[in-house]
Amino acid sequence: MNISPETKKLEEIFQIDNLDKYEIPVYQRNYSWDKTQIEQLFIDIQDEDSGYYVGNLLIHPKEDNLQVIDGQQRLTTLSLLLTAIYLKAVELEVHGEVGPRVFAAIDYEIPKRVYTRDGDIKIRLLTDDAKQYQELLEIVFGPYNSDTMRYASANASDNIAEFENETVGKLKKQGIARKFRYIYETLLNGFTANDILDFYNKLKSVELLKITVPNIDDAYSVFASLNSKGLPLTQLDLLKNEYLSQKGDPDKWEELRNKFVDENDKLNENKFTRFIRFYYDGLMNFKNASSITKGKIVKEYRNSIKEDANNLIDKLLVSADIYLEIDNEDKNSNTWDLNGLSKLDASTAYPLILFLYKNNDILEITGSKFDEIIVYFAKFYVIRSLTGLPKSSNLLAKILSLKNELSGKEIKGQDVVELIKTSLRSMLPGVETIKEALNSNIYKQNYKLTRFILINLERQHQSKYFQKGNPDTLDEYAQQNGKLIWTVEHVLPQHPTADVWGQDMVDLAETDKIGYLGNLTLTPYNTELGNSSFTDKKEYTTKANVLVGLDLPLNLNEDFIKLNSWTESDIDARHQRLVESFLELVKF
Numbered sequence: 334m335n336i337s338p339e340t341k342k343l344e345e346i347f348q349i350d351n352l353d354k355y356e357i358p359v360y361q362r363n364y365s366w367d368k369t370q371i372e373q374l375f376i377d378i379q380d381e382d383s384g385y386y387v388g389n390l391l392i393h394p395k396e397d398n399l400q401v402i403d404g405q406q407r408l409t410t411l412s413l414l415l416t417a418i419y420l421k422a423v424e425l426e427v428h429g430e431v432g433p434r435v436f437a438a439i440d441y442e443i444p445k446r447v448y449t450r451d452g453d454i455k456i457r458l459l460t461d462d463a464k465q466y467q468e469l470l471e472i473v474f475g476p477y478n479s480d481t482m483r484y485a486s487a488n489a490s491d492n493i494a495e496f497e498n499e500t501v502g503k504l505k506k507q508g509i510a511r512k513f514r515y516i517y518e519t520l521l522n523g524f525t526a527n528d529i530l531d532f533y534n535k536l537k538s539v540e541l542l543k544i545t546v547p548n549i550d551d552a553y554s555v556f557a558s559l560n561s562k563g564l565p566l567t568q569l570d571l572l573k574n575e576y577l578s579q580k581g582d583p584d585k586w587e588e589l590r591n592k593f594v595d596e597n598d599k600l601n602e603n604k605f606t607r608f609i610r611f612y613y614d615g616l617m618n619f620k621n622a623s624s625i626t627k628g629k630i631v632k633e634y635r636n637s638i639k640e641d642a643n644n645l646i647d648k649l650l651v652s653a654d655i656y657l658e659i660d661n662e663d664k665n666s667n668t669w670d671l672n673g674l675s676k677l678d679a680s681t682a683y684p685l686i687l688f689l690y691k692n693n694d695i696l697e698i699t700g701s702k703f704d705e706i707i708v709y710f711a712k713f714y715v716i717r718s719l720t721g722l723p724k725s726s727n728l729l730a731k732i733l734s735l736k737n738e739l740s741g742k743e744i745k746g747q748d749v750v751e752l753i754k755t756s757l758r759s760m761l762p763g764v765e766t767i768k769e770a771l772n773s774n775i776y777k778q779n780y781k782l783t784r785f786i787l788i789n790l791e792r793q794h795q796s797k798y799f800q801k802g803n804p805d806t807l808d809e810y811a812q813q814n815g816k817l818i819w820t821v822e823h824v825l826p827q828h829p830t831a832d833v834w835g836q837d838m839v840d841l842a843e844t845d846k847i848g849y850l851g852n853l854t855l856t857p858y859n860t861e862l863g864n865s866s867f868t869d870k871k872e873y874t875t876k877a878n879v880l881v882g883l884d885l886p887l888n889l890n891e892d893f894i895k896l897n898s899w900t901e902s903d904i905d906a907r908h909q910r911l912v913e914s915f916l917e918l919v920k921f
Contacts, residue, residue, distance in 0.1 A: 338542055339542075346543075355401050355408065356398040364512070366406050378414075378532070379535065380626045383534065384539070388404060390542065410512075411539070415537075417516040420517060425526055572634060575638055576642050581646060585647070610624070610625050612656070616691060619736075619741075622731075656683070658671060658690075660675060661675050667784065685739075689739075706749075720770040731760060735752075776847075776848035790850075792807070796887075797888060798887050806819065821859075823853060824870065827842060851904040854893075870883045
């Protein structure tokens with residue numbers, strides 16, 4: 334087998350005079366990384382030292398192109414990061430916030446490496462992603478201006494507005510567009526010129542292990558080997574080796590490992606790694622507010638392992654049980670407790686919660702006081718998931734600072750609760766920012782969060798529908814098909830027809846109001862209601878003549894019961910009512 338491995342920096346892969354074109358074969362799945370994966374790569378690049386290793390790139394040369402057998406998700410994400418950085422630089426230049434030194438360091442490299450003057454894309458996506466990726470780049474860069482030697486238009490805000498309106502081609506529904514917006518609007522939100530340059534320098538220096546395999550059958554064999562963890566060694570592998578080299582008990586390591594293994598004996602490596610990192614952040618590091626990075630796990634744990642390897646593993650075993658109760662995304666509880674918190678992208682809070690959980694007796698916050706703290710965390714992360722504030726790059730450091738403050742203060746009981754409450758509230762944006770975020774298509778942006786909000790708005794007051802003889806099933810799955818019983822329903826459908834709803838409402842469905850709280854409710858009969866008229870949705874009954882439509886007496890449905898039609902003004906009125914209810918729901 335002829336294999337040629339070589340370490341490549343990203344800037345070498347996207348080098349201007351590099352004639353290589355990386356082709357995603359048509360049989361590969363489309364771009365599928367979610368926001369969590371993108372954010373984690375973003376944070377890793379930001380936190381790790383320059384030259385951070387981000388993974389493998391398995392290549393098979395074919396004709397004039399290099400087929401990417403493994404690594405396309407990572408490579409596409411890196412190219413989106415490059416593109417977003419360039420657009421952010423243009424935006425800051427327009428507002429006079431970028432000086433010549435910063436822009437010159439970026440301007441002549443990024444667009445040429447991702448999108449060349451003749452419209453050729455260095456990463457040629459030959460899947461369904463290709464058209465939307467091309468359209469994305471056309472929107473971001475616009476025509477090349479030979480006078481200014483800029484790819485974006487003189488007024489970058491025009492490009493941004495066009496992109497945010499998503500009016501071009503298939504961008505309206507496709508994943509790459511949404512992921513780019515998440516990078517540009519959320520991850521890079523608040524970046525200064527120096528922030529951009531610092532991140533760009535780290536980004537272009539990230540390293541990939543480029544493995545070139547001329548024979549396609551051999552390439553698939555290497556792919557199988559890589560994905561069975563044949564190489565490279567992970568940080569967990571290296572940590573295990575360090576532990577065993579210091580006379581650690583191999584059985585205890587296996588006991589720890591098995592806590593992160595599912596019923597099919599498959600290790601959840603990401604969760605295991607998160608635990609190792611958060612244990613260090615929450616229970617070992619009280620010197621500063623810097624989180625341990627994946628690349629420094631072994632280095633930071635080495636002294637504790639040398640001091641007493643088996644004592645450390647005993648502590649890890651105890652804390653792993655605690656951590657698994659905290660980080661438990663398997664439960665479908667949209668509640669203001671640990672189960673609900675795990676659905677809210679709240680991992681930055683886990684080191685502090687692990688610290689509180691482990692020390693609740695000493696801090697005198699057992700029982701209701703601990704529960705009260707978790708409610709504040711849940712409210713905090715609902716608002717953060719909605720607004721994107723505070724920024725992820727700053728949040729973990731603030732959380733760790735709060736943990737260190739608690740460890741250094743001799744306070745107990747309700748004083749601990751109040752300190753956490755006050756600290757979390759101080760990090761949050763104001764009411765107007767929250768309202769602005771709610772005045773958007775929150776359904777499209779974050780379905781999981783939207784469902785969480787609707788369920789808790791329904792539960793905010795005593796239920797008119799769920800009673801002792803009719804228990805609350807909002808979190809439950811149907812036994813016959815394993816799907817959620819209650820799902821989010823658009824009162825004005827996402828795809829209404831003019832003959833049923835009228836042309837004005839068809840046009841309204843093309844705006845963000847389709848995903849406003851005012852147009853959303855919960856139903857067990859989403860499919861059945863479909864694109865029906867408002868009256869038919871209100872009066873929908875089962876074959877047994879049981880009313881299950883919008884006249885179902887939920888708290889969420891009280892507006893529908895008294896209406897005979899559904900108009901834009903009705904959506905606005907209900908939206909304002911639910912926004913005020915939401916603000917009351919998340920009030921500290």
